[in-house]
Amino acid sequence: MSALATGNRAVSELVLTVGGSQPTVSEHLAQLRKVGLVTYAKRGRERVYCLEMAPLHDITDWLSSLETFWDDRFERLGYTIQTLQQEEDT
């Protein structure tokens, strides 16, 4: 009972809650598991799923680092262009 209370759901329970077919829900859970956004524990023959927030934070961190990456690169592009300009002027 405490497993349910912490937000863990078996596939059968998720199907009841969200609708859709069991194979479709299972497929979505497999996709989420592939990127580490959910994990599961075995409860008898069932898998009980819960959400992993850490990868979501990783993705947002990574995206903001991607924006920083480009800002840094374009600053460097500016310097490269200055050098090219000087070369072409001489």
Place this chain on the structure above:
Amino acid sequence: MSNIYRTAEFAIPAATLWRALTEPELLSTWLMPNDFHPEVGHQFTMTTDPAPLFDGTVHLEVLELEPPHRMAWSWKGGPIDTIVTFTITELSPTSCRFEFLQDGFRGLGAEFARMFLRGGWRKLHPLLRAVVQTLDYESTTND
């Protein structure tokens, strides 16, 4: 916003900016060490620092090449599969505008990437969203 967009004006001819974007030695001075070749279909890689979900290797392919105005690459690294586009617009014989766009985030990791870039759950596949929201709702209401 589900993409990364940057623009700048430079006081150099369009052809000079094109060189900076397409000559491998120049690319390596500002972007990353690479084995780029300006030819449609050429596949190459770039190496940078690893990050969460990313081993530091970017896999690219030249998709479009229209000298000296436009170049597009497919860019795959970490959890994302995207398109980067460089556009040069001549403003005068000695100045041009540069535009950069990274877009087309695909793949499941990218669904979440798009979601966070947009700041919302709305565009996520409805069933996927329902699954995640159910799990999230349960865990927050039972804390």
